[in-house]
Amino acid sequence: MSGGPFLSIQGLGKTFADRPAVADLTLEVGRGEVLALLGPSGSGKTTTLRLLAGFETPDTGRIVVAGEDVTDVRPEARRFGMVFQHYALFPHLDVGANVAFGLAFRGDVQARRVAEVLAMVDLAGYERRAVGELSGGQQQRVALARSLAPEPRVLLLDEPLSNLDPSLRERTRKELRRAITRVGITTVFVTHEQEEAFDLGDRVAVLHAGRLEQVGTPDDLYDAPATPFVARFIGRVNVLPGERAGGAPGSVALVRPEALRFTGDASAPFAGTVTERRFVGDRAYFVVEAADGTSFEVLAPHGAAVVGDTVRAVVENVLFREQGAR
Amino acid sequence: MSAGRRGRGSVAAALLVAVLAWVVLYPLLIVAADALRGDVLAVVRSRAEWLALWDSVWIAIASVALAAAIGVPLAFLFERFDFPGRGVLGALMALPAVLPPLVGVIAFLFLYGESGFVARAVMAVFGLREAPWRLQGAGAILLVHAYSMYVYFYLFTRAGLARLDESMLEAAASLGAGRWRTIRRVTLPLLRPVLAGAALLTFMTALASFSAPYLFGGSFRVLTTQIVATKLNGDLPTAMVETLALTVVALAGYAFLRLGEGRGLLVAVGKGTAPRPRRIASAALRRLTAAAGWGLAALLLLPHLTLLLVSLVPDGTWTTQALPPRYTLANFAALVTEAERLRPLLNSLWMAAVATAAAVAAALLAGHLVVRLRARLARPIEWLLTLPWVVPGTVLAIGLATTFGVTRPLAGRFVLVGTALILPLAYFVRSLPLTGRAVLAGYRQLDPALEEAAQSLGAGRWKRLWRVTVPVLRPALAAGGGLAFVTALGDFVTSVLLYTYDTRPISIEILSSLRLEQVGAAAAFGVVLMAVSAAALGVGARVGGTR
Numbered sequence: 001m002s003g004g005p006f007l008s009i010q011g012l013g014k015t016f017a018d019r020p021a022v023a024d025l026t027l028e029v030g031r032g033e034v035l036a037l038l039g040p041s042g043s044g045k046t047t048t049l050r051l052l053a054g055f056e057t058p059d060t061g062r063i064v065v066a067g068e069d070v071t072d073v074r075p076e077a078r079r080f081g082m083v084f085q086h087y088a089l090f091p092h093l094d095v096g097a098n099v100a101f102g103l104a105f106r107g108d109v110q111a112r113r114v115a116e117v118l119a120m121v122d123l124a125g126y127e128r129r130a131v132g133e134l135s136g137g138q139q140q141r142v143a144l145a146r147s148l149a150p151e152p153r154v155l156l157l158d159e160p161l162s163n164l165d166p167s168l169r170e171r172t173r174k175e176l177r178r179a180i181t182r183v184g185i186t187t188v189f190v191t192h193e194q195e196e197a198f199d200l201g202d203r204v205a206v207l208h209a210g211r212l213e214q215v216g217t218p219d220d221l222y223d224a225p226a227t228p229f230v231a232r233f234i235g236r237v238n239v240l241p242g243e244r245a246g247g248a249p250g251s252v253a254l255v256r257p258e259a260l261r262f263t264g265d266a267s268a269p270f271a272g273t274v275t276e277r278r279f280v281g282d283r284a285y286f287v288v289e290a291a292d293g294t295s296f297e298v299l300a301p302h303g304a305a306v307v308g309d310t311v312r313a314v315v316e317n318v319l320f321r322e323q324g325a326r
Numbered sequence: 327m328s329a330g331r332r333g334r335g336s337v338a339a340a341l342l343v344a345v346l347a348w349v350v351l352y353p354l355l356i357v358a359a360d361a362l363r364g365d366v367l368a369v370v371r372s373r374a375e376w377l378a379l380w381d382s383v384w385i386a387i388a389s390v391a392l393a394a395a396i397g398v399p400l401a402f403l404f405e406r407f408d409f410p411g412r413g414v415l416g417a418l419m420a421l422p423a424v425l426p427p428l429v430g431v432i433a434f435l436f437l438y439g440e441s442g443f444v445a446r447a448v449m450a451v452f453g454l455r456e457a458p459w460r461l462q463g464a465g466a467i468l469l470v471h472a473y474s475m476y477v478y479f480y481l482f483t484r485a486g487l488a489r490l491d492e493s494m495l496e497a498a499a500s501l502g503a504g505r506w507r508t509i510r511r512v513t514l515p516l517l518r519p520v521l522a523g524a525a526l527l528t529f530m531t532a533l534a535s536f537s538a539p540y541l542f543g544g545s546f547r548v549l550t551t552q553i554v555a556t557k558l559n560g561d562l563p564t565a566m567v568e569t570l571a572l573t574v575v576a577l578a579g580y581a582f583l584r585l586g587e588g589r590g591l592l593v594a595v596g597k598g599t600a601p602r603p604r605r606i607a608s609a610a611l612r613r614l615t616a617a618a619g620w621g622l623a624a625l626l627l628l629p630h631l632t633l634l635l636v637s638l639v640p641d642g643t644w645t646t647q648a649l650p651p652r653y654t655l656a657n658f659a660a661l662v663t664e665a666e667r668l669r670p671l672l673n674s675l676w677m678a679a680v681a682t683a684a685a686v687a688a689a690l691l692a693g694h695l696v697v698r699l700r701a702r703l704a705r706p707i708e709w710l711l712t713l714p715w716v717v718p719g720t721v722l723a724i725g726l727a728t729t730f731g732v733t734r735p736l737a738g739r740f741v742l743v744g745t746a747l748i749l750p751l752a753y754f755v756r757s758l759p760l761t762g763r764a765v766l767a768g769y770r771q772l773d774p775a776l777e778e779a780a781q782s783l784g785a786g787r788w789k790r791l792w793r794v795t796v797p798v799l800r801p802a803l804a805a806g807g808g809l810a811f812v813t814a815l816g817d818f819v820t821s822v823l824l825y826t827y828d829t830r831p832i833s834i835e836i837l838s839s840l841r842l843e844q845v846g847a848a849a850a851f852g853v854v855l856m857a858v859s860a861a862a863l864g865v866g867a868r869v870g871g872t873r
Contacts, residue, residue, distance in 0.1 A: 053778070053782055054781075054782075055778050055781075074781075075778070075782050076781045076782070076783075076784045076785055076786055078782070079784070080782060081782065081783075082778070082779065084775040084778070084779055085775075086773065086775060088773060088775035088778065088779040089779075090776060090779075090780075090793075090797075090798070092797040092798055092800070101780065101783050101785070101793070102783030102784050102785070104784070146783065147782070147783070150783060150784060156782075
């Protein structure tokens with residue numbers, strides 16, 4: 001984060017019908033930074049985005065942008081651009097009219113701005129096209145151009161890639177990244193896909209049940225999860241009995257598959273039969289089923305074992321320890 | 327949703343409910359109060375009253391049975407079988423829908439009445455001196471009802487069949503069910519919501535039917551005509567009790583038939599593709615079906631053609647001949663050149679336009695409050711929008727005439743009867759269910775993100791309404807507005823009770839032309855009404871269809 005926070009969320013809370021959707025959320029986003037809101041469904045990430053856009057009014061807390069408190073500013077006066085999950089392009093207007101919708105000026109100035117923004121998303125000359133004729137990826141870029149045209153202070157994206165074909169996602173993600181960087185706009189986007197959050201976000205805020213679990217760079221989240229939820233949610237993790245991983249009896253240890261190592265040592269604490277092997281490059285995930293019916297995953301060189309082998313493993317690094325049952 | 331917006335929404339919802347309750351519910355309550363204040367027992371003991379009630383009910387039930395008997399098989403024929411001309415004929419089968427009720431009735435009069443074309447032809451062929459039949463009584467009413475109402479069953483059933491999942495029929499067949507067993511055990515049960523919907527529409531329309539009993543009933547009285555006759559005789563207390571009775575029957579019928587609709591079974595399971603129409607195998611049968619189809623289409627078109635033909639006959643030139651001897655455009659010229667003829671036309675046009683515009687605006691507000699803001703008063707709003715459809719037009723007119731026939735400002739009653747306002751008000755009330763249903767349905771399909779997108783792009787409330795909501799809802803607005811306009815333009819049932827000479831609408835002018843034996847003029851008005859209706863519905867469909 002450079003130059004202090006540009007967008008600041010302070011103690012934000014919102015309750016729907018007695019169920020808190022967002023509780024005491026505090027976050028800061030630097031100018032030009034891209035922040036991902038990551039969480040499972042029902043974690044409050046979409047509510048947070050809608051609170052930022054002004055479509056919902058918070059019960060508690062403040063939203064400050066560039067030193068201005070916008071908590072009570074209506075969405076139409078807030079100057080936050082939003083790209084909706086299903087794009088929400090106006091079906092009765094062509095591409096040009098959609099992009100021009102938010103522009104205050106008319107005539108040549110407007111036409112120039114529309115052309116400029118369309119060029120920015122690689123859709124130069126698409127002004128007179130009907131939005132229904134466009135592909136999903138093109139619609140998404142029109143939606144992006146439309147929200148950027150009035151030069152908003154903050155860009156909000158709701159699940160920007162979820163509506164696209166999987167085959168299109170990676171390319172669109174790159175294009176999106178490029179467009180955001182080119183404009184240099186402060187961006188908050190919502191996603192439930194880790195890969196998307198890590199790839200697009202400078203920092204990622206993990207939300208769970210309406211609360212902020214941790215905010216940090218993808219590396220922080222993976223290597224040093226602040227809570228058991230983050231440890232379980234980010235990447236793959238094994239939940240193992242704590243006393244066999246050097247912990248107190250009755251506790252559990254969260255261990256990444258790559259932190260387990262196969263060993264010939266007969267005293268190694270974890271043993272079982274390999275029931276499954278899934279290749280990832282030169283390594284493979286081995287699913288090992290223990291005699292008591294529990295199972296764990298080990299990431300090891302693909303030739304380390306074959307299905308049916310009896311194997312033993314030791315824990316090299318515990319990510320997180322917690323009390324209580326697995 | 328901000329607290330401020332929700333607060334303003336509550337105020338708007340309360341205002342809308344107040345206005346709707348004032349013009350829709352309040353008149354009905356006043357009728358009920360007046361009825362119960364009078365000598366209810368005397369009316370209840372009267373045999374004639376019970377007879378009218380019974381006639382209303384059995385005519386409505388018989389109309390449902392007849393309409394289903396014609397409409398359902400036709401729908402199966404056109405949806406399931408392929409034969410030459412299927413597309414065109416299938417559309418022509420909906421022809422009766424473009425005839426406003428009164429126009430349809432006078433067309434039948436000119437066609438099948440004592441001095442109509444068919445009677446004259448029979449007399450000419452058999453050398454008779456008098457017409458062999460009289461178009462009167464229950465039979466005549468049922469004939470008109472069957473002609474105009476089978477369309478509901480036809481259109482509903484076709485739509486239902488088109489949504490049916492073919493794999494379900496194939497499943498039945500693979501389980502060993504024959505064609506009839508599949509229809510009886512699978513197709514018809516799946517169509518139940520659709521059939522119940524058509525039955526509801528037919529029952530309510532037949533119960534509220536006024537034009538046919540009024541012109542063909544003679545001494546055969548149903549409640550709607552009985553009410554008008556009693557009121558014209560000046561026996562207001564009895565008219566109130568009769569109006570209350572008709573209201574109760576309508577509400578009971580509505581409640582009973584809504585139960586039959588059940589859940590939207592068809593929608594819930596209908597995911598696959600509908601069966602494609604099967605080509606009729608035998609060439610002879612195929613040609614026969616096509617010929618029968620064209621014959622039926624001709625039969626359905628006869629009333630329209632009759633109207634057109636009669637409208638070209640100058641007054642007094644057609645006496646005993648089987649076919650009129652002379653044809654001119656004099657009747658149409660008179661509509662434009664004679665101020666007294668032009669006036670009803672202009673009256674109907676402006677009154678229908680004003681009422682439709684107001685009903686569309688009310689429906690838009692209701693849609694915003696009910697669907698978008700989920701106002702606490704959503705249910706009452708929807709209810710008040712539906713009520714004028716459940717309650718027959720005669721009842722609405724009596725209610726308005728009673729409520730707005732006296733001035734009691736504290737009770738919210740002002741004299742509107744006899745002013746230019748009363749008919750637009752009545753048309754407005756009758757239009758509410760038509761625009762309300764269409765706009766609410768449209769609003770429910772409208773992605774809320776569109777309005778939010780406009781908002782985040784800086785559009786205020788009015789810009790959002792005019793630049794996004796109204797354009798996107800255009801199909802629903804056009805469909806509801808078109809239907810409302812056509813209904814108001816052809817309205818007879820409320821007009822006959824509320825019109826003043828200066829604001830008399832087309833339907834009243836048609837009636838007085840008939841009384842003066844100016845059949846050509848009456849038919850010309852009918853043709854204009856039919857043409858404007860077809861145009862309004864067509865424009866509605868076109869506007870709704872693009873994009």
